[in-house]
Amino acid sequence: MGDATKRLLQRLIRRTRIQMLKTTLEKWDRLTLAQRQSMVFIQSKSAITEKLLSICEENEWTVKHIAELEMIHVMDNPNQGMWYAFRLMDPEDDAHSVELMQFKEQFKSLLHELVRHVSVKIKKHADEAIWIRIAWGDGFSQPNHLKPTYVVHYLQTPFVFVTSITSKQKPLLSQALTVSTRHQDLKNANLSGRKLTAIRDLLMQQYPQVFPTNFPGHTAENNQMESNPRRVKEQAGLEADRLRMAHKAFGDGMLPELESAVYELETKFNGHANGTMTDREQPFRCVVKFTSTNLLESLRQCASSGIVSTVTPLFSSIPRSGKNYFVITNKSHGSSSKTSNITEPQILDSKD
Amino acid sequence: MDGADSKGVLNQLSVLEVRARSRNTQPQQQCCVKELRAKAEALKIQRDQLEAEAQIHKVLHKLRMSMEKQCPHEEEEAMDEESENTQLLQLMARHTQLKDLLYAHHVIGGYDVIKTPQSKGVCMSLTTAYEGIYLDTYNLEIDLKHKLTITRHNIPPFIPLKDLAKQSNMQTNIRAFLDTLSLHLNAFTGRKQQLKFVKEQHQSITVMESNVLCSRLVLMFTVPRGKNAVLCRLDYTDHTRCLPTGVQFVCEDEELLDSPEWKKNCSLLKETPVHKALTTMKKNGSIV
Numbered sequence: 001m002g003d004a005t006k007r008l009l010q011r012l013i014r015r016t017r018i019q020m021l022k023t024t025l026e027k028w029d030r031l032t033l034a035q036r037q038s039m040v041f042i043q044s045k046s047a048i049t050e051k052l053l054s055i056c057e058e059n060e061w062t063v064k065h066i067a068e069l070e071m072i073h074v075m076d077n078p079n080q081g082m083w084y085a086f087r088l089m090d091p092e093d094d095a096h097s098v099e100l101m102q103f104k105e106q107f108k109s110l111l112h113e114l115v116r117h118v119s120v121k122i123k124k125h126a127d128e129a130i131w132i133r134i135a136w137g138d139g140f141s142q143p144n145h146l147k148p149t150y151v152v153h154y155l156q157t158p159f160v161f162v163t164s165i166t167s168k169q170k171p172l173l174s175q176a177l178t179v180s181t182r183h184q185d186l187k188n189a190n191l192s193g194r195k196l197t198a199i200r201d202l203l204m205q206q207y208p209q210v211f212p213t214n215f216p217g218h219t220a221e222n223n224q225m226e227s228n229p230r231r232v233k234e235q236a237g238l239e240a241d242r243l244r245m246a247h248k249a250f251g252d253g254m255l256p257e258l259e260s261a262v263y264e265l266e267t268k269f270n271g272h273a274n275g276t277m278t279d280r281e282q283p284f285r286c287v288v289k290f291t292s293t294n295l296l297e298s299l300r301q302c303a304s305s306g307i308v309s310t311v312t313p314l315f316s317s318i319p320r321s322g323k324n325y326f327v328i329t330n331k332s333h334g335s336s337s338k339t340s341n342i343t344e345p346q347i348l349d350s351k352d
Numbered sequence: 353m354d355g356a357d358s359k360g361v362l363n364q365l366s367v368l369e370v371r372a373r374s375r376n377t378q379p380q381q382q383c384c385v386k387e388l389r390a391k392a393e394a395l396k397i398q399r400d401q402l403e404a405e406a407q408i409h410k411v412l413h414k415l416r417m418s419m420e421k422q423c424p425h426e427e428e429e430a431m432d433e434e435s436e437n438t439q440l441l442q443l444m445a446r447h448t449q450l451k452d453l454l455y456a457h458h459v460i461g462g463y464d465v466i467k468t469p470q471s472k473g474v475c476m477s478l479t480t481a482y483e484g485i486y487l488d489t490y491n492l493e494i495d496l497k498h499k500l501t502i503t504r505h506n507i508p509p510f511i512p513l514k515d516l517a518k519q520s521n522m523q524t525n526i527r528a529f530l531d532t533l534s535l536h537l538n539a540f541t542g543r544k545q546q547l548k549f550v551k552e553q554h555q556s557i558t559v560m561e562s563n564v565l566c567s568r569l570v571l572m573f574t575v576p577r578g579k580n581a582v583l584c585r586l587d588y589t590d591h592t593r594c595l596p597t598g599v600q601f602v603c604e605d606e607e608l609l610d611s612p613e614w615k616k617n618c619s620l621l622k623e624t625p626v627h628k629a630l631t632t633m634k635k636n637g638s639i640v
Contacts, residue, residue: 096512096565096567096591097567097589099563099568100561100563124561128562128563128564154510154564155563155564156510156563156564156565156567157509157510157564158509159509203509204508204509205506205507205508205509209491209504209506211475211477211491211493211504211506212466212467212468212475213464213466213475213477213491214458214464214466320504
């Protein structure tokens with residue numbers, strides 16, 4: 001059994017909780033009945049590792065088998081590692097009729113053409129997502145299974161989610177993806193996070209949003225029913241307004257769990273205290289980062305509790321445009337003089 | 353003497369008492385009268401207001417009746433007076449007519465339009481339904497500046513919103529745009545529901561392939577005799593329809609597919625929704 005196989009298996013077991021390991025092995029279904037019965041999951045991890053390594057020898061598994069096991073594990077636990085969202089641009093006419101088999105064959109053959117040694121595995125998830133695991137090699141070395149790239153794509157949508165890819169590998173992946181999905185280009189969507197489910201729900205708009213309607217649903221009635229009629233809230237009107245504003249920007253249900261938002265400022269300095277800074281023509285470069293366990297929920301609470309008086313477009317553009325990386329510049333109004341007021345900062349797409 | 357005096361005194365006292373009492377009630381009556389008069393005034397003003405409103409309603413009703421009878425071109429000729437009042441009343445009549453139309457449209461399951469509270473825009477909500485059951489509602493917020501722009505929406509990304517807006521020329525003919533969008537959304541919801549029913553009602557049939565747009569379905573059937581498997585491919589290339597445009601069977605036993613029974617199944621799948629077609633096929637004994 002190869003060294004690579006051993007290392008991959010050891011690493012997988014080390015990173016997985018025992019209960020999770022049991023479920024994943026059952027799903028993988030490559031152990032014989034006797035082997036399954038001999039696996040005792042109450043032992044320590046090192047004992048389990050020994051047992052699995054011996055079963056691996058027995059069954060003569062190769063690194064590809066272990067890669068498959070790892071893939072099943074990652075598909076069930078997608079909220080680890082750092083995921084980056086990309087968007088496919090300029091679809092061609094037949095982009096809408098790309099089917100699964102066609103995509104799989106084309107993608108694999110393209111990637112094999114572009115990279116001499118590469119190992120590609122494609123699986124379909126129950127929720128119609130296509131998962132791709134790529135182990136990259138190059139002209140001289142075999143594919144490195146310890147640093148695989150995972151790609152998730154839903155056919156007929158323009159979104160692609162990628163984890164662990166280097167800048168050298170990105171153009172190769174981009175080319176293979178654009179040709180096999182019949183698009184012209186792959187662009188950075190400026191959205192990243194640890195939880196794949198969160199960034200996916202944000203981009204595919206799969207979280208409850210609130211729109212004005214003539215026939216408000218049952219949520220308003222629920223609130224009325226819960227409040228005690230003998231209790232009068234002092235600022236009920238204001239509170240209702242704040243709640244409505246918060247709901248309009250962020251919806252009223254569960255929000256996708258983003259962890260951070262980054263604003264890169266390239267605006268002119270606008271404070272009165274520091275004269276030298278205001279005099280400078282060049283923009284004041286600064287990066288502001290907001291982090292939280294659930295950023296959108298905390299922003300919504302800020303709005304509904306009154307900590308912020310209005311939801312600025314800087315915050316509401318996170319769910320609206322599905323991004324969490326923004327570059328802010330001043331709108332240019334032809335000639336700028338020293339005494340001109342700072343114009344409204346505008347949010348640009350990132351340079352990528 | 354004493355008795356007469358006391359009687360007299362008592363009498364005096366009682367007269368005084370009566371006088372005092374009557375003095376107390378008199379100012380009360382005056383207050384009452386004042387209040388009642390004020391109330392009467394207020395009621396009179398209210399009555400005048402209501403009369404004026406009723407009058408406007410009558411005029412509006414007349415205008416609306418005439419609006420509905422005539423076609424829009426004749427409307428302008430019929431109104432001779434050019435006073436601001438009549439123009440305003442015309443606008444009000446048109447407004448109520450539109451509101452009623454929208455409500456009727458909403459009740460029959462079409463789209464609804466509401467003005468967004470702060471910005472200068474409207475929010476259109478499109479409802480989808482399949483087989484008489486209301487399903488998802490999709491919303492579009494449109495800004496009414498020089499150019500109509502869609503600012504916010506919750507339409508899934510695989511419905512080509514921007515393309516539809518361009519093709520049906522949203523700027524000039526928003527009705528056409530909304531109609532095509534509604535067709536796409538209803539068809540998508542219909543196909544999604546059919547897939548859900550197939551998974552729930554026909555558990556002996558495996559769904560081999562499907563996609564988010566529900567434009568492609570591959571099912572695997574088992575034939576009762578011989579236990580052959582038949583692969584069925586349904587292509588919904590027309591995204592505005594709930595029925596497939598193409599049906600293809602793949603089986604090892606080619607003769608089976610040439611039989612009239614399976615030719616009938618092919619046309620059945622093209623004409624009836626999937627879950628119903630499968631029930632019929634099971635009844636006929638084509639599949640298990």
